[in-house]
Amino acid sequence: MILQFYVDDLIKSALLEDINYIDSTTDLLIDENEISDAYFIAKDDGVISGLDVAIRVFELLDNEVKTTKYFKDGDVVSKGDKIADFMGKTRALLKGERTALNILQHMSGISTYTSHCVELIKGTAASIADTRKTLPGLRALQKYAVMMGGGKNHRYNLSDAAMIKDNHIEAYGSITGAVNALRQKAGHMLKIEVETRNLDELREALQVKADVIMLDNMDCDTMRMAVKINNSQAKLEASGNITMDNIRQVAQTGVDIISLGALTHSVKAFDISMRIDSSK
Numbered sequence: 512m513i514l515q516f517y518v519d520d521l522i523k524s525a526l527l528e529d530i531n532y533i534d535s536t537t538d539l540l541i542d543e544n545e546i547s548d549a550y551f552i553a554k555d556d557g558v559i560s561g562l563d564v565a566i567r568v569f570e571l572l573d574n575e576v577k578t579t580k581y582f583k584d585g586d587v588v589s590k591g592d593k594i595a596d597f598m599g600k601t602r603a604l605l606k607g608e609r610t611a612l613n614i615l616q617h618m619s620g621i622s623t624y625t626s627h628c629v630e631l632i633k634g635t636a637a638s639i640a641d642t643r644k645t646l647p648g649l650r651a652l653q654k655y656a657v658m659m660g661g662g663k664n665h666r667y668n669l670s671d672a673a674m675i676k677d678n679h680i681e682a683y684g685s686i687t688g689a690v691n692a693l694r695q696k697a698g699h700m701l702k703i704e705v706e707t708r709n710l711d712e713l714r715e716a717l718q719v720k721a722d723v724i725m726l727d728n729m730d731c732d733t734m735r736m737a738v739k740i741n742n743s744q745a746k747l748e749a750s751g752n753i754t755m756d757n758i759r760q761v762a763q764t765g766v767d768i769i770s771l772g773a774l775t776h777s778v779k780a781f782d783i784s785m786r787i788d789s790s791k
Contacts, residue, residue: 512658513564513651521648522568525610537605547601547787551594551615554782558626559594560584560659561618561652565611566595573603585622585659594783601787608785617649618656619781625660625774631755632762637769640665640748644772653775665770673697674704677727686712690719704748713737717744725770727751731760738765 533539551565559582569576576599582588597604628639639662645653654664666672675689683689686705693703704723705716710733716724717740724741726734728751741747748768749761761769 513655517651518564518567519571521652522564522571522610522614524648525613526568526571526607529610530606534602534606537602541601541605543600543602545601546598547604549597549604549785549787551612552784552786553588553590553592553594554784556589557587557619557623557781558660559586559588559615559619560622560656561615562595564618564652565615566597568607568611568614569597569599569603572607573599575599576603587626596788604785604787612783612785614652616780616783617778618652618659619783620778621653621656621774622660623781624778625657625662627755628758628769628771628774629661631759632769635759635762637749637762637766638663639774640768640770641774642750642770642772642776643668644776646775657774662774663768672702672704672723674706674725675721676706677708680706686715687719690716690721709733710736710740713740717741721745723748723768725750726766731757731764734761734764734766 562580562582562584566578569578576597579596582592582594588594625639632639641654641657641662642665650667654667657664666674673693675686675693680686680689683692690703690705697703702722704725705721706725706727707713707716708727713724713726723746725748726737729737729749734749738747746768747766748770749764749766750770753761753769753771758769
């Protein structure tokens with residue numbers, strides 16, 4: 512799903528940052544012709560994501576490395592599961608270990624957290640979506656990981672859709688004026704979302720026929736009223752102050768989308784280790 516040159520460029524940047532000129536431990540300690548077996552092992556229960564990207568780290572360092580995968584992205588793993596085996600030059604495996612694990616742990620953490628959120632709202636009409644609160648340079652990987660956890664992607668960048676946020680409204684003067692001005696210049700393919708902070712703003716956004724309306728930091732009672740007022744005219748997106756403790760209550764208000772910046776900006780890394788297999 513993600514272009515290979517994007518992945519390769521990201522990996523090369525990460526490796527250059529980590530290795531620079533030489534690996535002062537590995538290059539001075541390990542013979543260049545030594546071959547080793549290694550494996551990834553899960554140290555927690557969760558959803559795997561980024562496995563092919565992690566494997567690609569080793570392939571760029573050793574084009575003869577051999578890999579056996581026991582899981583694929585989106586699969587659920589349990590603590591103690593062996594995720595993949597590797598056989599290749601020991602130097603390449605050791606040099607790539609940290610970069611590969613950083614990617615795999617981070618992406619799997621996103622997929623695991625997303626999966627928890629999806630499970631918590633099961634049986635409702637709402638879907639879980641990410642935001643643009645991503646780490647610079649990693650957005651495509653992070654949004655891919657959200658999908659592997661069962662979530663959906665909000666816009667990838669500012670070109671995907673027009674989203675009139677509170678500061679746009681303050682700068683332009685009003686929701687109505689901003690939407691009408693935007694429609695005069697936008698092409699027919701561009702959807703418009705409006706961020707609203709109260710029911711009066713919701714009504715104004717509905718009056719100008721916004722395609723999507725964000726209910727920003729509203730409590731559940733207000734969101735239920737918003738759903739009733741909306742009456743399926745626009746897609747409603749709940750956002751702001753949504754946690755694992757209240758996410759089901761938010762979904763039960765009848766909103767269509769629940770977007771969470773926490774899926775990508777502050778997720779806990781999933782615990783995975785790489786071990787050299789000295790038994791072979």
